[in-house]
Amino acid sequence: MTTTERKPLLLDFEKPLAELASRIEQIRQLAEENGVDVSSEIRKLEARSMELREEIFTSLSPSQRLQVARHPRRPSTLDYIQAISDEWMELHGDRCGSDDPALVGGVGRLSGMPVVMLGHQKGRDTKDNIARNFGMATPGGYRKAMRLMEHANRFGMPILCFIDTPGALPTVIAERQGAGEAIAYNLREMFCLDVPIICTVIGEGGSGGALGIGVGDRLMMFEHSVYTVITPEACAAILWKDASKAPQAAAVLKMTSHDLKGLGIIDQILPEPIGGAHSDPLKAVNTLKQALLDNLEELYRLTPAERRQLRYEKFRKIGVFTEVSHS
Known part of the structure; x- marks a missing residue:
């Protein structure tokens, strides 16, 4: 790995933290060169750095949260799968002549329990992103996902879905291959599966691309x-004919975890390390694994029929509103 690759990727609002860290390092080096003990001063500065980090990351705007969700070093589906599973085998192909690298899946064991895990997979760099369509799945990807879910249902294995996509691949070829039909088929069939289904938004959950593997008994973020439902950039381009107004759109789309928990769309918010999941991936992995195990324990107390009914009722409630009459 080159020095350039090791250099941290800073978001705009993280620059004060980087400047403070640089200042602490300079003071430490000068003190060592001159044989001066400044350990107490450095401790104070490090404490201030932690306070500043907490202040910044507890007051992020929706557009800043979107930047964190899209961070290129944020743990991906394969990162989480490989970290939480005792063993893991990726399965390929939709049995119709396609194997989409933007949607990965396979069988594994979670604390000894056989499970099927699948999700969107983005790349780490430009070359990898192009190979994986930036995590935007083709119709073949959703058909592969459904094949794996049917396999899980046949053998009584719970399904764990990890959502991280700006949307389904928006190309003419994808439309010709039946993108809408593939996603709609998944939506219908996921309501009928007997096994527990847990869906987790690990990064960016966008539009029908996210919904194609997003019907579950539990939805976590x-x-x-x-x-x-739409990226802020696309929303701004449609409403104001100006994609630069994306931060405005992000604020009104109610797309953050706290907004969606308040609206009753998601069931659980998974706390991230201060600085985001990419700042301490191991801590994020442990949080996810424990949440999955806790929810599976609850879901296995229900019968398949009860799970299907509650799954149906959960999604029927989304979008319910109350009309207030002005008499």
Whole structure:
């Protein structure tokens, strides 16, 4: 790995933290060169750095949360799968001649329990992102996902879905191959599956691309993830004919985990380390694994029929509103 690759990728609002960290390092080096003990001063500065980090990350705007959700070093589906599973085997192909690298899945064991895990997979760099369509799945990807879910249902294995996509692949070829039909088929069939289904938004959950693997008994989101019907950039381009107004759109889309928990769309917010999941991936992994185990324990207390009914009722409640008459 080169020095450039090791250099942290800073978001705009993280620059004060980087400047303070740089100042602390300079003081430490000068003190060592001159044999001066400044350990107490450095401790104070490090404490201030932690306070500043907490202040920044507890008051992020929706557009800033979106930047964290899209951070190139944020843990991906494969990162989480490989970290939480005792063993893991990726399965390929939709049995119709396609194997979409933007949607991965396979069988594994979670604390000894056989499970099927699948999700969107973005790349780490430009080359990898192009190979994986930036996590935007083709119709073949959703058909592969459904094949794996049917396998899980046949053998009584719970399904764990990890959502991280700006949307389904928006190309003419994808439309010709039946993108809408593939997603709609998944929506219908996921309501009928007998096994427990847990869906987690680990980064960016966008539009029908997210919904294609997003019907579950539990819907969880990491604290700085987003889940929305349309990207803020596309929303701004449609409403104001100006994509630069994306921060405005992000504020009104109600796409953050706290907004969606308040609206009753998601069931649980998974706390992230201060600085985001990419700042301490191991802590994020442990949080996710424990949440999955806790929810599976609850879901296994229900019969398949009870799970299906509650799943149906959960999604029927989304979008319910009250009309107030002005008499």
